[in-house]
Amino acid sequence: MSTFAGSYPDLVNTKLVDKFYTSNNLNLFWFNTTIDLRRELLEIISHAAYYGLDKNKYHISQLKEAIVYTGSDSNTIKRFDRVYTDAFISFSKDLYVGNHIDDLLNFDELSSKYTTRDNEYLLTKIISVKTGSDIDSIIKHLEPADYFYTRIKSELKNQIELKNVSKVKQLNTTIDLYRWVQHFAFEKYMLINIGSATFGYYENDAIKLTSNIVVGKLSTKTPRFAAYCDKVILYPYWNVPRSIAVKELLPKFKRSPARVDAMNMQIINSKGKIVNPYAVKWSQYNRSNFPYVFRQCTGCDNSLGVIKFNLTDPFDVYLHDTNAKNLFRSKYRFYSHGCIRLEKAIDLGNILLKDKLDDKYLTSCYKDQIPKEHKLEKPIPVFVIYSTVEMDSTGAFHYDKDVYNLMK
Numbered sequence: 001m002s003t004f005a006g007s008y009p010d011l012v013n014t015k016l017v018d019k020f021y022t023s024n025n026l027n028l029f030w031f032n033t034t035i036d037l038r039r040e041l042l043e044i045i046s047h048a049a050y051y052g053l054d055k056n057k058y059h060i061s062q063l064k065e066a067i068v069y070t071g072s073d074s075n076t077i078k079r080f081d082r083v084y085t086d087a088f089i090s091f092s093k094d095l096y097v098g099n100h101i102d103d104l105l106n107f108d109e110l111s112s113k114y115t116t117r118d119n120e121y122l123l124t125k126i127i128s129v130k131t132g133s134d135i136d137s138i139i140k141h142l143e144p145a146d147y148f149y150t151r152i153k154s155e156l157k158n159q160i161e162l163k164n165v166s167k168v169k170q171l172n173t174t175i176d177l178y179r180w181v182q183h184f185a186f187e188k189y190m191l192i193n194i195g196s197a198t199f200g201y202y203e204n205d206a207i208k209l210t211s212n213i214v215v216g217k218l219s220t221k222t223p224r225f226a227a228y229c230d231k232v233i234l235y236p237y238w239n240v241p242r243s244i245a246v247k248e249l250l251p252k253f254k255r256s257p258a259r260v261d262a263m264n265m266q267i268i269n270s271k272g273k274i275v276n277p278y279a280v281k282w283s284q285y286n287r288s289n290f291p292y293v294f295r296q297c298t299g300c301d302n303s304l305g306v307i308k309f310n311l312t313d314p315f316d317v318y319l320h321d322t323n324a325k326n327l328f329r330s331k332y333r334f335y336s337h338g339c340i341r342l343e344k345a346i347d348l349g350n351i352l353l354k355d356k357l358d359d360k361y362l363t364s365c366y367k368d369q370i371p372k373e374h375k376l377e378k379p380i381p382v383f384v385i386y387s388t389v390e391m392d393s394t395g396a397f398h399y400d401k402d403v404y405n406l407m408k
Helices: 014-023 035-046 060-067 074-097 111-127 132-142 147-161 165-183 242-255 258-262 325-329 345-352 359-363
Strands: 188-193 198-203 206-216 225-234 265-268 293-296 307-311 334-336 340-342 372-385 389-391 397-399
Touching: 014 074, 014 111, 035 060, 035 074, 035 132, 060 074, 074 111, 074 132, 074 165, 111 132, 147 165, 147 389, 147 397, 165 372, 165 389, 206 325, 206 345, 225 345, 242 258, 242 293, 258 265, 307 345, 345 359
Parallel strands: 188 372, 206 334
Antiparallel strands: 188 198, 198 206, 206 340, 225 307, 225 372, 265 293, 389 397
C-alpha cells in the first residue's frame, strides 16, 4: 500500500503548487503522460548535490516510490502528481533564486520586492513543459550562463567526488549566493564579499571597479545584508555609535579631556549644541548614564575620510573612505567596527556621481567643512555577502580563511 494513502507529505511550496494546478485547470501533469517526464525530473533531482542542493528537500524517496507505482487509486495518483510538481517548483526556485538565502543574510531589503515576479516567471516556465528534454532545457535556462558559474559547478563536482566536506560546504554557499545575486539582473550593483574583504562595482554584467576593503573584526562583525546605496556624502561627520563612544572613547576622555580636541572630536548635547570638553563633569558619568554624543569633525583625519556612501540597512553600516589607508595593503583586512572601508572611495564617488566630483577639493583635506550630501538619481543595490571561495583570472579557485567561523 502506498505511503500516500491518507495524507500528503509536507510540501515546500504549497501555494505555488495550488496556483500551478489552477493554471492547469486542475488536471494531472505528471501522470497524464508517459513515464519519461517523471524519469527526467527524478534523474535531475537525484544529482542535486552537483547543483549545490540537497535532494532530500525535493521528496526524493517519494519520487522514487511514485515512478514505480502501478496502482489505479485516483487519490494516490493525485498526491503523487502534486509531490512531483512541488519537487520541480522547489528545485527550480532554489536553482533560480538561491537556496536558504535567509540563513545567509542578516537583512534583505531586496528579495521580497521581486518574489511575485520570480514566482510568475517560474510557473510560466514550468507549465510549458511537454517532454523530458523541456525539463532539462528549463533547468539550464534558470542557471547563470557565465564562465564563473560553469567553473564553480565543475569545482563543486570535483570536491564532491574527492569527498572534501569542508570545501563542498563553502562551494554550496558561494554558488547559492551567486545565483541569488545574478537572478535579479540589475543593471548596476555593488558586491561586497566580507570573506575575502573585497569590493566590486558592476554595470551591465561587467565589472567597472574592484578594490580591497577593510571589514569588521571578529568581535564587531560586518553584518550580511542586501540594501541600497542612496546618498554620497562629501566631508562627512563621523557620528560615533554609542557602543564605541561609551566603551572606547569615554574612558580616554575621562582621563584626559584634551584628547577630545586632539582626536578632532566634538561633544554634542541633546539639543545638538557643541559642549566644551572642559565643562563636562566627567567623573559623574559612566557607560549607562553618559548623556552626550561624540562627533568627529570633517577632514582627512576623520575616521570616515572625505567621502561616505549611505546604505539603507538597519545596522548603521555604510561604505566610506578612511584615514588609515595602510591597512588595504594587508592580506588580513578585518579591523573595523563593522563598517566597510573602501580603498578606492573617490573612484567610486566619481562613478556614482558621473564624474562630477571635484577631486582636488576632496584630496586637499580641508578642515571643518560642512558635509555635502548628494542624493543618487536612482538607488543602487548593494549586496554584502560572506563567501570564502574566490576564482582568480586563470580560473583557479582559492579558499579563504573562514575568519567569522560561519562555514562550520
